[in-house]
Amino acid sequence: MTPKACDQCYRNKEKCSFTLAAEKRLGRRPNSKSFVHGSLHIWDYERGNQIETNNSRSSTRASNCISPSTSASCLDLALPREKKEDDEQDVPLARVLDQILQYHSTLQTTTDAMRIVTHDVQFAVIHIPFTMGRSFMNDLRNSVYSVLSQSAPTLTDGYIAFLVLVAHCQASRLYCTTPDLYRGARALRVLRNIKTVRHQDAVGILLLGQVLFVFEILTDTFTSSAHSIVRSALISARRWYPFLLQEPRFDTITICPIIMDTVCCLVYREVPVIRLCIQNRIIVDRFMGVSSTLMPLLYDLCVISHIAKSATAGITLNSPRTIDEEHPDDCYSDIEKSIEDWVPTLPPDFLSAYDKAEVQMMLTQANVYRLAGLLVIHRLRYPFGVRDSVAQHYANCIFSEMSSSCAALTQDGMRALPIMFPLWISMFEVEGPGEDLLEKFSCFPLPSVCMSKLCGFVKHVRMAKESGYNGLWFDLVENNLHFAVIP
Structure with a gap:
């Protein structure tokens, strides 16, 4: 049976009065909306007649917020x-x-x-x-x-x-x-x-x-x-x-930190932290371009160089007095052959997916880094004064690759220029072309700032050569290189 009065009216012996409200009264709480689980919604309140605008903005922000329950994927x-x-x-x-x-x-x-x-x-x-x-x-x-x-x-x-x-x-x-x-x-x-x-x-x-x-x-x-x-x-x-x-x-x-670490380890004869080895896909990276498959070879070169530096037997083995200069058979032979034979793996849509300047930059980078690896191996074998003509040949090939691509690379100065390491080590061997290239690359502010500081070590190496130094340039690094090597 439906009661005819509420408890309060019944106690006071009064008759309840019922009023049907057609509209919601002012001040009444809004109906709560169901949010996606885990989402955090932040609402903006503004004066005037902008309620709908605020609700729209809030919905947009909510869709972009970070949900603890959905943050499993970082990117x-x-x-x-x-x-x-x-x-x-x-x-x-x-x-x-x-x-x-x-x-x-x-x-x-x-x-x-x-x-x-x-x-x-x-x-x-x-x-x-x-x-x-x-x-x-x-x-x-x-x-x-x-x-x-x-x-x-x-x-x-x-x-x-x-x-x-x-x-x-x-x-x-x-x-x-x-x-x-x-x-x-x-x-x-x-x-x-x-x-x-x-x-x-x-x-x-x-x-x-x-x-x-x-x-x-x-x-x-x-x-x-x-x-x-x-x-x-x-x-x-x-x-x-x-x-x-x-x-x-x-x-x-x-990907980028791997090449940064690997390049520095080549100079300091240390072992990089990561050996990049990806076999199930082709990488075209923003900074490494199409050279990702060269990185494992440069890593292996770092390991061999580090062992040769650390072990007295390795150093003795690699002395130029015990190496056949025409047919060297030492710890660097296998990795030298691998780097010499290396070619970049290109995706099928490579030429259509990137503009001409980007393609030119990536192919130039691949070529000069392969040559740089060979130049590093040569100078790990032979100190200054021994087979300098071969080192100069590698350096001139690097300069030539960069010069032939210079017009495309410098058309707007708006890109990375990750070919500074090959340019830098080539300047140890030949004076002139490297300085000319740096002048042309001056439209790239960040590499120019770094190379202006790295050129101090170039001058030191050249002075050592002129004064009769007949050791490895790697041995000059520890006490005379005072700036970070950039890729």
């Missing part, structure tokens, strides 16, 4: 992009850099960094020195956005310090800025102390290692710690590399 987050005028892509480089530098002092938080990451033109201007061309920019941008979203505490300080310094370098104003050493130190502390418990942590650490490497080489006139920064990141991420290298979406972050 699967959608990248929101700012709307721009149609002609903004044609804004001069100097004006874009001015816009960034005008508010660089306000870059303090992850949100501030994200403003640049989600801006097409500003992101490209800052990051183009680290890619072969614009064809690689979208993948790099998606990767940086995802890693920064999921590893903000790890990456923010180092990334902001990197952004500001690279912007000044691109604008040729490096001399008039003070690097944010406080942020750099905090980021370095994170790199040293972080524990990698997930593959997302490993990817974040690898990106942090790269941005801190760049920060270090642009900050100091003399630095011996930049290589150790990259090695530290690789060591922290090493146990995750077998998984990361099977996932193409991680390539933009995971």
Whole structure:
């Protein structure tokens, strides 16, 4: 039986009065909406009649937020992009850099960094020195956005310090800025102390290692710690590399540190942290191009060189007095043959997927790195004064490869130039062509800054040769090379 009065009216002996409300009263709570499990929605409130606009914006933000239950894949987050005028892509480089530098002092938080990451033109201007061309920019941008979203505490300080310094370098104003050493130190502390418990942590650490490497080489006139920064990141991420290298979406972050470490190890005769060996797919990397299959050979060369350096028997074996100069049969023979026979593996759509300048850059890089490997082997065998003509032949071949591609490579100065290591070691052997190429490459600000510092060691090696030094140039590195070697 339906009661005719509520408990209160029954006690007071009153009759209940029922009113049907056609509309919801003002002040009533809104009906709760069901959100996707694990999502965090942040609502914006504005005055006036903009409720629908706010709801629309909130829905957009919610779709891009990080969900703890769906963060298993580090690089699967959608990248929101700012709307721009149609002609903004044609804004001069100097004006874009001015816009960034005008508010660089306000870059303090992850949100501030994200403003640049989600801006097409500003992101490209800052990051183009680290890619072969614009064809690689979208993948790099998606990767940086995802890693920064999921590893903000790890990456923010180092990334902001990197952004500001690279912007000044691109604008040729490096001399008039003070690097944010406080942020750099905090980021370095994170790199040293972080524990990698997930593959997302490993990817974040690898990106942090790269941005801190760049920060270090642009900050100091003399630095011996930049290589150790990259090695530290690789060591922290090493146990995750077998998984990361099977996932193409991680390539933009995971491949570059390997060539950075390998090149330095060739010079210092050390063993790289990672041996890159991928057999089930073809890699075309933003920085390594089509040379990924050469990296295992250079790794093996580093191992052999390190053993020869460390073992007295190996050093004796490789002495030029005990080697047949015409038919050397020593510990370098097999790896020399492998590098000599190496050719890059190209994907079927290589010529159509990339523009002409990018193709030229990648093929040039592959050729000069193969020649550089052979030149390194020759100088590990023979000190200055022994078979110098062969070393000069390799050096001139490297200069010729670069010169023939120079017009295509320098047409806009807007790309990475990862051929500095072959150029640098060739300058030990022949004077003149290397300086001419550096003059032509002056439109690339970041490599030019680094090579201007590395040329100090070139001068030292040449002076040693002129004074009668008849040892290996590798033996001069420990006490006389005061700057990081760049690829």
